[in-house]
Amino acid sequence: MGKRIKLCFRDVFYLLTSGLLIIAAVSCRQAPAGQWTPDPQADLNVYFFHINDRCPACTAVGENTEWVLNNYFSNKLEDGSLKYESFNIDTKENKAVAAKYQISYTSLLLVRRDGSVIDLTVDAMNNAGSAPLKFREMLKAEIEKNLE
Numbered sequence: 001m002g003k004r005i006k007l008c009f010r011d012v013f014y015l016l017t018s019g020l021l022i023i024a025a026v027s028c029r030q031a032p033a034g035q036w037t038p039d040p041q042a043d044l045n046v047y048f049f050h051i052n053d054r055c056p057a058c059t060a061v062g063e064n065t066e067w068v069l070n071n072y073f074s075n076k077l078e079d080g081s082l083k084y085e086s087f088n089i090d091t092k093e094n095k096a097v098a099a100k101y102q103i104s105y106t107s108l109l110l111v112r113r114d115g116s117v118i119d120l121t122v123d124a125m126n127n128a129g130s131a132p133l134k135f136r137e138m139l140k141a142e143i144e145k146n147l148e
Contacts, residue, residue: 038111042083044146049098049107052090058106060129062086065108068139082147110146118146 038045076082089098110118127135
């Protein structure tokens with residue numbers, strides 16, 4: 001009878017362990033609370049991510065991005081086919097969008113309706129402050145290409 005009890009405890013242990021592993025696996029696949037989704041109506045979303053303390057390059061990226069959008073794409077912004085959002089990733093309400101795109105520092109992304117992402121961060125940080133005209137032309141061309 002002692003052998004039968006050991007077998008039962010071992011079986012219970014394996015069942016509990018297996019159950020916990022299954023629960024852990026299923027819960028990892030669930031969307032986190034506050035999951036963020038892009039605007040489904042926009043053909044292209046332009047996302048600028050920044051932190052509280054912005055360096056001159058970060059500030060230039062934001063300012064020049066807004067300049068390009070307002071001067072070349074105001075009609076697209078008005079009709080909703082193009083959407084611009086600036087996210088401070090240091091704030092709690094923007095943690096979900098930062099997590100979705102794996103953002104931890106200043107970034108500039110174009111996100112197409114199909115979910116594909118064009119990361120313009122390197123060009124933006126290298127040129128927005130030191131060569132703003134070059135940055136503006138590059139951004140304008142990328143937006144036009146991705147709106148086609």
